[in-house]
Amino acid sequence: VFEEEHHILYLDHGGVIVAIKDTSIPLKILKFSIDEGQTWSTHNFTSTSVFVDGLLSEPGDETLVMTVFGHISYRSDWELVKVDFRPSFPRECTDEDYESWDLTNLQGDRCIMGQQRSFRKRKISSWCIKGKSFTSALTSKVCECVNTDFLCDYGFERSAPLKSESSKCFADFWFNPEAPPEDCVLGQAYTSSTGYRKVVSNVCEGGVDLQQNLAHHMCPLIAPKGLQISIREESLAVRPGEDITFIVRQEQGDVLSTKYQVDLGDGFKAIYVNLTMTGEPIRHRYENPGIYRVSVKAENVAGHDEAVVFVQVNSPLQALNLEVVPVIGRNQEVNLTAIILPKNPNLTVFYWWIGNNLQPLLTLESFLVTKFAETGDVRVTVQVSCGSSMLQDSKVVHVFDHFHVLPLKFTKHLDMYNPDIPEWREDIGRVVTRLLAKETSIPEETLMTVVKPGLPTVADLHVLLPANQPKKKRSITSDKRIAAIKQALNAHNISFFLRGGYWVLVTLADSGSDSQRIGGGSGYWAIVVLFVICLVSVGAFILYKFKRQ
Template identity: 40%
Template sequence: MKLPKYALPKDLQIISTDDNQVVAAIQDWHQNDSYNLYMSESRGLFFMLMLEDVVSSGGPEDNVMIDLYEVAGIKGVFLSNKLVENQVKTYITYNKGRDWRLLQAPATDLQGNKVYCEQPYCSLHLHLHVSENPYASGNIVSKDSAPGVIIASGVVGPELINNNVSIFITSDAGNTWKEVLFENCKLSSLILTFICDAPHPTPHPLRLSFDEGGNWDKYSFTSSPLYVDGVLGEPGEDILIMTIFGHFSHRAEWQLVKIDFRSIFQRRCGSEDYVTWQLHNQGEVCIMGMKRFFQKLRANVQCVKAGDQFISQMSDSCLCTEADFECDYGFERQVDGSCAPAFWFVPSATSPDCTTGDTFLNTTGYRKALSNKCTGASLAKYSPRQEKCPSQAPKGLQLFTSEGTLVATLGSNVTFLVFLEEGLGSMTSVTVDFGDGTAISYVNISSIDDGVKHIYSKVGIYQVSATASNNLGSDRVILYLHVSCKCCRAVQEFLSLKKSNL
């Protein structure tokens, strides 16, 4: 993995490998409760920063939980909680992390009163934690069968807190939100229902809505208030059967209640029950290089979707603009939106496979997300360009041990890693001198990507060097390796003690 040179990771979590692209959460040396998100190109080799200071927490079995949520059925749309001056705030992206913005607060509260607030001091912030209970969905739910609909628990204000939590819903993939319930409940596996598993027993733990949260019906199914522990859903997203399990008191046995929703539906859904909805980002309809349309159920329609019914999607490609491209490896976005080389990056450095006289694809500083489908003349403006391989003298040679230390044990395999920033090519040779009278040469540095192994037969301090050279010049680097023997000191002490006894 090639990370920006300022990254000093102490932990790494793989978040996603969708679309042949790796999203990794990396904790830097100074971070304790947050991670930085990085995204790779198609090979999963070069990573660029996607979002800084994403909130993290400890999960079950010591797993690390990252506050990143991908909206089901809509590629490129993510929600994430980020630390900003010790405050947790929720951000959304519609282009797979290139641009992020705060969630817009609802226009009114649950009572219909206007909410007067301005970003960033007053916006919507959501709990994105995945439930530790395998039988509950947690604090946020979206489904492929209900495109654009997201239900989540959260608060309106300057930051995310655990007090005065409400349930919010959006029908347009996060552009606008409305408060639908002032209760801190975990959401169930069905998009039109949720189950309250509050820390106290509730007489009406089941809520059901047919108009995307505008109105809710309360249901009870036991004679006494119930603590809800979890929900077991039948296989399949559209099977309207669930089993709720809970208990009447902390010392009582579990109670299981099976609920069949099919009796409340009088008919199957038809084409007239669906409406066409277009994905957008605050009015911008070109998302990830496409105009996308979805068929979803109308609000207030009370019908059951057949198991084989397909919710169709349509898309039209958009002309490429600068907004469809993220900064390539080694480049950073400037105030004017352009991508310029970072302070640590040398644009003239070519790929290891570049040979003098051949050509290579040289970056313009931009790269298009793999799932972005934009087309047009502007695509060539930002795409890599075919250029001739330059002739360069070796520069920036580096030599390390694979363990990252300068100490080795006698008789063990020591692996040396060699890197060269400039002057790479088939004409550049590399010689590694192990300092014990042994040296080995390679015609091409790319042939030793896995390192060079060597075993020392005597203890001591060795001067190890690597030299890279071609017809334009050379570069040399040195390190000192201390080879010791674990048992040597014990043997010497034993011999000394034996001599004194004699």
């Protein structure tokens, strides 16, 4: 009716329709219609334009009084304008002012949802008030059923209609109309669908009945199908000694004549009857860590079904330590090892982050072998996940091109007090490094002692090369430092006091061997030797040519 949006209000049971434009500009004119919107009249409801926010009517559908609410300006208070249409109507409506009206659909059918209904409405030519006593309904008559009162039943679809006949409902390829329902119990009867069902809330009677001639069948013995095992807390990882509740469900099949064989994986086995009907859970407790295979087998004369779930029982993680050599050569293999307590074999997942890489490496083993292609400090982080517990540890690895390694040994008294834990090894390494730096006047930051796990107690002394010196001068300085360290160790000047009254002496593991040099320092000399060989070859070739001439 209108091209723009309007506020609409119905008065006197729809006898008057009021419309005001929904706009951001102030208005003082409204439109109204008394002939169901066929024609519209205008009315000045105020002498001052108002920004209209909405329309209100008095309680009751019979009223002809309405209120326009809005404001004169954006800063003003609310303005309420009451409009009374009662003076516009000279009288109350009588029976001669109404005519009957039949409800039809778009196709013109008078029977809708199985009944034919007639209403009365005011004649367009009548100018009167309907009032409180007005009722619109006249008569209601139940219709006979026709084909359009039925829809295709579940599992059926309507085929494309032919020219000579209307469309029919046929079963889908996946649906078997004669299959018994899921709740069918042996000894009871069920009916199979003809493919049609009456529309919900349709009240038609007699006439066409597309649901007639239903086939009746006896419920057969159905094999169990859709057997499922679930855990009430929905956690497949529990701690030793913790209660766990299994729930068994069955989607299809007979229940009364079915036996359920339950195996909880730790030696507990039992046979139940009516397990899924009673809904009684199975409570159990695993005492030892491990992975347990829980199975339930449902079986009757018609067939069987089985469901399996794996339960992980493990103790929560208590401690994690990442062991890695703190100093390593570039492109040299290094072993990253995670020590966890307690040990849960085959139950723990290790996540490894190397450097700033956000994508971790996953392993089921507690170690990872890798290489570092660039020099500098690289942070290595390991995260251990076992069941619902999770721990994380991180260490920094110093990657160098060149450094020296001196193997060290200790007097046997230290082995008696070696608990073989990472913290103790780190403490011993710091003590040895501090003593060597003090004895030889070598900067402590260029020395690092790493005590190895196990017995007997041995260690490696890493001698780092100064970074801010020329290569040739660094080599000379390194040789002097190695000599000073060997002299201090061979002179038995490095020792520390151990509880129990023992002095622990630190010496070279093999006093006659040289230090091991790690890194790519020999590459320079290899290039020089290769250049000399090429030069000699070219000279020999020229001399050979000269002699032939």
